[in-house]
Amino acid sequence: MSNIVPPQLLSVGQAAKALNIGERTLFSISAPRGPLPVVRIGNRVLYDMADIARYIESQKTTGGAQ
Numbered sequence: 430m431s432n433i434v435p436p437q438l439l440s441v442g443q444a445a446k447a448l449n450i451g452e453r454t455l456f457s458i459s460a461p462r463g464p465l466p467v468v469r470i471g472n473r474v475l476y477d478m479a480d481i482a483r484y485i486e487s488q489k490t491t492g493g494a495q
Contacts, residue, residue, distance in 0.1 A: 437478055444476035
């Protein structure tokens, strides 16, 4: 039995896919332009899965009766 741990940090492509958006849209909502924090390691831009989950929660709206 192996202990496979899913990655905590996602690449740009993986994060865009997780959010079901394009990479350009992802860059537009990424810090410093937008509210989604990034992790920079060397010249790589990565996204923490916990930050993505918080961003999704912050974007939820409740439907009201019209």
